[in-house]
Structures are given as structure tokens and as C-alpha cells.
Amino acid sequence: MTTTAGPLLRDDDELAEVAARYAEAVTPTMAALIDPDDANDPIALQFVPDRRELDRRPDELDDPIGDERHTPVPGIVHRYPDRVLLMPLTVCPVYCRFCFRRETVGGPASALLDDAALDAALDYVANNDAIWEVILSGGDPLILSERRLRSLLTRLRAIPHVRIIRVHTRVPLVSPERVTDELVGSLAAAGPVYLALHANHAREFTAAGRAALQRLADRGIAMISQTVLLRDVNDSVDALAALMRTFVENRVKPYYLHHLDQAPGTAHFRVPVEEGRALVTALRGTLSGLCQPTYVLDIPGGWGKSPLGPDYLDDGAEGTRVRDYRGRRHPLNDP
Ligand SMILES: *Cc1c(COP(=O)(O)O)cnc(C)c1O
Numbered sequence: 001m002t003t004t005a006g007p008l009l010r011d012d013d014e015l016a017e018v019a020a021r022y023a024e025a026v027t028p029t030m031a032a033l034i035d036p037d038d039a040n041d042p043i044a045l046q047f048v049p050d051r052r053e054l055d056r057r058p059d060e061l062d063d064p065i066g067d068e069r070h071t072p073v074p075g076i077v078h079r080y081p082d083r084v085l086l087m088p089l090t091v092c093p094v095y096c097r098f099c100f101r102r103e104t105v106g107g108p109a110s111a112l113l114d115d116a117a118l119d120a121a122l123d124y125v126a127n128n129d130a131i132w133e134v135i136l137s138g139g140d141p142l143i144l145s146e147r148r149l150r151s152l153l154t155r156l157r158a159i160p161h162v163r164i165i166r167v168h169t170r171v172p173l174v175s176p177e178r179v180t181d182e183l184v185g186s187l188a189a190a191g192p193v194y195l196a197l198h199a200n201h202a203r204e205f206t207a208a209g210r211a212a213l214q215r216l217a218d219r220g221i222a223m224i225s226q227t228v229l230l231r232d233v234n235d236s237v238d239a240l241a242a243l244m245r246t247f248v249e250n251r252v253k254p255y256y257l258h259h260l261d262q263a264p265g266t267a268h269f270r271v272p273v274e275e276g277r278a279l280v281t282a283l284r285g286t287l288s289g290l291c292q293p294t295y296v297l298d299i300p301g302g303w304g305k306s307p308l309g310p311d312y313l314d315d316g317a318e319g320t321r322v323r324d325y326r327g328r329r330h331p332l333n334d335p
């Protein structure tokens with residue numbers, strides 16, 4: 001049996017098994033970017049099912065970041081005191097082959113939170129005045145109908161202690177046509193809204209995607225980025241540098257570079273932490289400060305996110321030293 005990657009070949013039983021096991025979808029905008037002659041096409045690797053997903057490792061977890069133990073009511077994940085995730089749906093326009101919630105997102109039970117559950121989730125937020133920020137996630141909240149999204153944003157905005165609404169999404173790049181004036185208007189009216197854009201390769205930025213980002217930025221939607229560090233997709237200084245610069249050129253401030261979560265069937269995407277640290281060290285030496293993401297790990301089990309460094313301080317014989325962007329060490333002189 002061959003185990004080489006053949007992401008675009010579908011006519012065999014293994015790939016049918018992958019498709020039966022994990023949700024599959026790609027939008028026309030993303031499909032049009034795939035180069036069928038490139039076995040390591042960074043778009044295909046992200047969205048097209050691969051037989052290597054059947055390889056489940058013992059350290060992989062159905063719920064890698066421990067959402068379940070922090071779910072007080074359906075649709076809410078409350079891990080940190082001042083902010084919650086609110087997941088109004090578990091459907092996405094694309095299904096990333098490395099998705100950290102792949103056992104729930106696009107799964108058999110996936111759909112919209114029903115009205116009663118949404119009421120209960122909003123009551124939970126309204127009754128906890130320590131909640132300063134609500135992060136809409138899922139699933140991709142920007143594939144809600146415009147009516148539902150507007151209603152949800154309006155109800156959140158009516159809760160006085162919720163000062164910030166953040167929306168985690170891939171829509172502006174994978175389905176730019178969904179970023180209508182009406183959608184942008186709903187987000188702008190609910191401001192301050194931060195849109196956290198998930199993208200992993202500079203090629204995801206089509207002309208239509210860039211135009212969608214411009215519509216959002218022009219209406220005052222602040223934008224930050226999220227990227228997952230992925231083997232063969234973006235595990236080089238050149239790929240990450242191009243991606244971070246492309247974010248900044250489109251007014252999206254790089255925010256997180258995520259170490260890959262240990263979701264089932266994702267071992268072929270894994271990049272070791274030491275390699276990730278070396279990559280972000282190289283970015284610091286190469287790119288504008290505007291282009292620097294923080295490299296973070298979501299600690300398995302639900303303990304939250306921690307920066308993975310690199311560290312710039314070390315203790316030498318003559319005391320603490322600090323490393324510069326070219327790797328040279330200098331005394332810290334911190335009396
Ligand atoms: C990732 C995450 C957040 C957001 O973390 P930030 O560091 O604020 O970006 C909030 N709540 C939960 C449950 C999360 O998993």
C-alpha cells in the first residue's frame with residue numbers, strides 16, 4: 001500500500017474513509033487557487049482530504065484544548081475570567097484538515113445553536129459582569145445569515161459590560177463575496193469590533209479577498225491575524241515573512257502564530273516547537289516590528305495559551321545577557 005501524499009486523487013477507499021470521517025468543504029475561491037500539478041500545494045494541503053489523516057497517534061486528542069471542561073452552557077467556552085468564546089454554529093465554509101475542533105466542527109451534530117440555547121448563552125454572558133470581551137467563534141460566525149448575525153451583535157452590544165466583540169473568521173479570504181456592505185455595516189454598527197482573520201499562506205490573498213479586507217478596514221473594523229504553523233504549508237522563513245507582510249499590507253496586524261494543536265490525524269502537519277522558535281527568531285531579525293506574531297501554544301487539556309518564546313535573556317558567567325536581532329549577546333545592566 002502506498003502512503004505517499006496524493007491529495008487530489010479521490011478514487012480510492014482510503015480517501016473515501018477520510019471523507020466519511022472528517023467534514024470536507026472548499027470554496028470556489030480557494031479551489032481556483034489550487035495547482036493540481038503541485039503535490040505540496042499550500043492551498044490543497046489545507047483543504048483537500050489526505051490519506052495521512054487516517055494515521056491517528058496516541059498523543060492526539062478529540063478535544064485538544066479542553067473546551068469541554070470549560071463549557072458552562074452549550075455554545076460558551078469560558079477559560080479566562082475576562083473573556084468567553086461564543087460559538088453560534090459549528091459550520092465552516094472550508095474545512096481545514098488540521099482543525100483543532102474537527103471532532104465537533106462539521107461533525108454529525110453540527111449546526112446552529114437553537115434559539116433557546118442562544119438565549120441561555122447570552123444570559124450567561126449578561127449575568128457575568130467580569131466578561132469584558134465576547135469572541136464569536138465556532139464554526140465561522142460570518143456564515144450566519146446577515147439577519148442572525150445582526151441580531152446576535154445587537155444583543156451582545158446591549159450588555160453593558162461587554163466592551164469588545166471579536167470575530168474569528170476565514171470568510172474575507174475564502175468567501176470574499178460574503179463581505180457585503182450589509183455585513184460590514186452590521187459589524188461597524190456593533191463596534192468596537194475586532195476581526196481575527198485566519199490565514200496560513202500569502203497565496204490565500206486573492207484580489208477579491210484583498211478588496212474585502214479593504215471594505216472592512218475602511219469601515220473601522222480593526223483586524224488581527226491568526227496563523228497555524230503547518231509542515232509544508234508555511235514552515236519556512238520565506239513563507240512566514242511573505243504571509244506576515246501580506247497581512248500588514250492589508251491592514252491586518254499579525255497577532256498569533258499557533259503551534260499546531262494535537263487534533264486527530266494531523267501528525268503530518270506537525271512542526272516541532274524548537275523549529276517554530278527558530279522560525280520566529282528569524283522573523284524578528286528580518287521583518288518590521290509590525291509583522292511580528294506571537295508564537296503560542298494552547299496547552300493540551302484546557303490550561304490556556306502560552307507564548308513559546310524565543311527567550312531573549314540568558315544567564316552567563318558575567319550576569320544576565322540580552323540577545324539582539326542578529327543573535328549577538330549584550331550585558332543587560334539591570335541593577
Ligand atoms: C483562545 C481563546 C481565547 C482568546 O485568547 P486571547 O489570548 O485573548 O486571544 C479566549 N477564550 C478561549 C476559551 C480560547 O480558547
Ligand code: SF4
Nearest residue numbers: 092095096099138139
Ligand atoms: S476555519 Fe477554524 S474552525 Fe473552521 S475548519 Fe478551519 S480551523 Fe476549524
